[in-house]
């Protein structure tokens with residue numbers, strides 16, 4: 001039996017319609033996303049009783065994606081994370097968090113209508129999203145061609161491949177900002193267990209900007225080798241944890257291996273997700289700063305600890321580690337990274 005790709009228009013808009021695509025495998029797992037921002041709106045997986053539910057946060061209405069204030073499920077670029085004073089070298093970027101830039105600025109990739117090309121194979125369903133970002137877009141140098149491939153296979157793995165190339169030296173750090181809740185929103189994430197080989201976290205100042213220093217994870221609440229409940233992070237009195245609203249909202253550096261891994265488990269539903277990436281780092285964000293102003297799909301609660309984001313990425317130049325890729329890319333260099341999410345039961 002062939003894998004399926006379904007398609008519907010969910011909002012007619014004078015500029016461009018919002019189209020929704022669903023990749024569905026033969027076991028009933030599915031991933032839905034929009035042409036706008038490549039935004040993931042649903043990932044349907046079964047719990048231990050075989051009930052399929054959506055394990056990512058989504059807004060109540062399609063119109064909300066035109067703004068997407070929480071960056072729910074969106075592709076993030078050109079540069080994920082915060083850029084101090086919205087300045088890179090001699091380039092002045094568009095600021096959108098006080099003087100700083102967050103997640104590519106107000107016209108970042110989450111606001112882009114991507115071109116979509118669907119490809120159905122026997123054992124996977126694939127969609128290729130492409131975007132051409134002009135020299136000077138948002139203040140960034142270089143004409144940039146970006147291609148993101150979303151693929152769901154018959155073994156319940158969803159893979160994101162990022163590829164890009166610029167005609168000038170520039171900065172680039174691509175990720176996806178899905179908010180996961182393995183209980184499908186019926187509880188917060190404080191009883192979810194997180195396991196990863198974290199080597200260090202980037203120290204943050206009051207504005208969550210990196211100070212340039214790495215803090216070793218060993219023997220701190222950021223050591224997650226044997227797994228920790230997220231509740232421990234929320235209740236920790238570690239200065240870095242309190243600073244960002246009690247919990248994780250930090251750039252974690254992996255102990256490097258060929259594929260770096262993060263595992264998330266929810267005992268009550270039995271769901272488990274394994275994230276593997278070629279990227280050297282990931283921002284782990286427990287939605288500590290999320291408000292409840294923007295309504296979510298019925299059955300989903302917003303606010304602190306509503307979900308967790310695992311934003312795999314590169315590291316900023318200010319935190320340079322020899323041998324690891326930073327945000328800086330050279331003219332005509334091939335930017336490539338892959339992150340996969342495998343869904344199953346514990």
Ligand code: FUC
Pocket residue numbers: 070071081208249250283285289309311
């Ligand atoms: C994450 C966090 C930020 C921010 C954003 C919406 O990437 O690092 O603090 O709140 O998401």
